[in-house]
Amino acid sequence: MEALQSLVGTINGWAWGPPMLVIILGVGLFLQIGLKFMPIRNLGRGFKLMIQGRESVGEGQISPFNALMTALSATIGTGNIAGVATAVFLGGPGALFWMWMTALVGMATKYSEAVCAVKFREKDDQGNYVGGPMYYIKNGLGAKWAWLGVVFAIFGAIAAFGIGNGVQANGVAQVLETNFGLNTSLTGIVLMGLTGAVILGGITRIGAVAGKLVPFMAVSYIFFGLIVLLINIGEIGNALSLVFTHAFTPSAAEGGFAGAAVWAAIRFGVARGVFSNEAGLGSAPIAHAAANTKGPVNQGLIAMLGTFIDTIIVCSITGLAIIASGAWTSGESGAALTSLAFETSLPGFGGYLIAVSLSIFAFTTILGWSYYGEKCVGFLAGTKALLPYRLLWIAAIYFGATADLGFIWLLADTLNALMALPNLIALALLSPVVFKVTKEFFVSNGQTEEPGGNPAE
Template sequence: METISAIVGWINGIVWGPPMLVLILGVGLFLQVVLKFMPIRRLGTGFKMLWAGRQASGAGQISPFNALMTALSATIGTGNIAGVATAVFLGGPGALFWMWMTALVGMATKYAEAVLAVKYREQDELGNYVGGPMYYIRNGLSSKWHWMAPTFAGFGAIAAFGIGNTVQSNSVAHVMDTSFGLPPLVTGIIIMLLTGAVVLGGITRIASVAGKLVPFMAVFYVLAGLIVLLANFGSLGHAFGLVISNAFTATAAEGGFAGAAVWAAIRFGVARGVFSNEAGLGSSPIAHAAAATAGPVSQGLIAMLGTFIDTIIVCSISGLAIITTGVWTSGESGAALTTMAFDSALPGVGGYVVAIALSIFAFTTILGWSYYGEKCVEYFLGVKSLVPFRVLWCIAVPLGAAADLGFIWLLADTLNAMMAIPNLIALALLAPVVVKLTREYFASGGKSESSTPAE
């Protein structure tokens, strides 16, 4: 196991090196520029369309609103609670700044992903709409780039069991054991049964559950976090100062914090930011491709909200709670650090708030990623693989609950980058298509769209 961990660690150091960070931030910034910062300027429009998108408005299996909730079910998870804490523990307060930067440029990335997903989606043998990077690579790029489609789908199928399954069940098992004394295997079996009850019903059942659970839990967690920030209101200005200053200067050792260089703030801020909001990863467009939407740009405007909600709102709550309470220097890491922050402002209650939030966030992530994983496998094996995949997915849940968290985080982090590379290349190459569709949409007042799948 030590040898495998060493190999994965070596690969992680390569794929998360400077070229990867330049690729993630560079492609996002490039898309923001060519779109003239439309995703930021049209944020209000996106929220209006999200509200209207509660009802289906075109061809697809799920409403535009539920498509975003499905995507958010996969992104709002342990990354928002344990991931943010890990970023601050390893990179200092400045890591939160780089998470914000990843989110702001990631809004353009997420917008482009959804536009292309709907533009180039197909229908499978069951008549369901399928899309995502493997389809917009195959249908939108020349044949010399087609090798990237199976590359993405292959990494996605494997990564799903890490980032979307075992990491989540492991985090829940740990926090339930710590907070309630529930054995990890028992937690794993309970999650497995709940997961099976949902994922065996396919995307419509997943979207229905996500559409109800995600908004409720997001609001619950944000309100609890705001109470923590209000209790430490006097420290809020200092916290923002630390976030900005430590984004560009080294963080000195303090208390149980060992100190961190600027590179660590950037590296862990971007890595955990991508892990949390998945902008550029290529996962969320798989959900948006199933939306019953008026067209590509309509869904893109809704999709870009996912990054804003996940990182700018939810992750910021976790990060600022950790910094304002001062527990970031305690030497704790992961969910335990976030729990300490909430417990300091909500004694006897905060720990349970984090435990419940993390458990439900992780559960919905398992649901959302089950759909991503099965679509990657379906790309290779067709619809006959769907039921066997769903069964295997459920079996993996309790196995992950008892696994080594450190290695799982490392593996998930590595596979994140491996998935992102072909997707980001495709987004850069297909940027002219995104710009053209966007211009046509706004020039026509939103009347030039079609949600017809690719032939």
């Protein structure tokens, strides 16, 4: 086991080393520039389309809004609470800046992923729309690249059990045991029951649950997070100064904080940012491919909001709360650090709030990733493999909730990067298609080189 852990650790160091960070940020920046920063400039259009997207307007299984909520259900999770705290603990306040940079270029990545997902999606033998990197590689790049789609599907099917199942179940079990004294076995059993009741109904039921649960919890977390920031409003200016300063200069040791080099801020900021918003991983387009949408660009404009909401809004609130409250120098890490920041500002309530938030966010992540994993398996083995995969997924939750997942965390982090590689290669190769489809969309709506204005009717 030690040899295996050492091997995975070595791969992890390479996977999240300079080459991967350059590829993730480089492809995102390339797409953002190629799109003439359209995703950033059309943020308002995206939100309007999201609101309009509560109703189904085309062919697919779920509404555009529920497709976004399903994608958000898989992204808003432990990454927003424990992941941000870990980034600040290991990289200092400057890590939050690099999370922002990842999100700004990631909006173009997420937009492009959804455009390709809808354009190159297909129907399975049950009549359901399926899509994602494996399909836009197969249908967009042709037979000579088919192996790359298989590689993505293999990584995705395996990674789902780490990032989307074991890590989430373990996070719920640990936080409920710490704050409420609940036995981890009991938590595992309850999670199995709740998850089974939803995922056995397929994407329609997952989308319906996500469409109600995700907005409620996200708004609730943002509301209480803003209260924490208001309580510490006198320190917000200093917190922002620390974020921008330590993004480019080393963070000195302070209190329980051991100090961090600029490289640590970049590495952990980008890594945790990608872990949280999943831009470039290729997971979210699997959900967006099932949307009832007017076309690829419409869904792309909605999809890019996932990165903005997840990182620019939710992760920022977590990070600034940790820094402004002074908790970042306590020596705590992960969910315990975020819990300390909220408890310091909201005594007797803040810690429980984080426990409940993390539990529900993690549960919705389990739902979203179950769909991602089964579609990867469906691509590899056909629809006959879907039910067995769902049953295995439900059973794995108990193991995740009750086991020591130190190694699983490492494996999940590594597979994150390995998933991203095939997807980023495909996006770079398909970028001319994305640019062409985008230009045609805006031209057809009376706009030329500078897309913007009112959303298409």
